[in-house]
Amino acid sequence: MGTNAQLQLWGGRLCLGTVAALSLTGYYYGNIRFVPVAAGFAIMAALCYSFSTTPPHAPRRLASSGQHQAL
Numbered sequence: 061m062g063t064n065a066q067l068q069l070w071g072g073r074l075c076l077g078t079v080a081a082l083s084l085t086g087y088y089y090g091n092i093r094f095v096p097v098a099a100g101f102a103i104m105a106a107l108c109y110s111f112s113t114t115p116p117h118a119p120r121r122l123a124s125s126g127q128h129q130a131l
Contacts, residue, residue: 072108075101
């Protein structure tokens with residue numbers, strides 16, 4: 061795992077922690093003002109996790125076609 065991937069993973073965890081903290085704060089105070097901010101951090105966490113967990117595309121292998129081998 062490279063440095064950039066570790067930084068993205070750390071950022072995603074930080075954003076998820078912020079979402080949890082804002083959700084609990086909103087629940088405690090019974091206030092929905094925290095929802096848009098928590099949703100924004102949830103989107104940022106999803107972006108961090110989606111870019112870091114995407115595997116690189118493997119080159120496609122050519123299959124044999126009939127009696128002759130493919131290139």
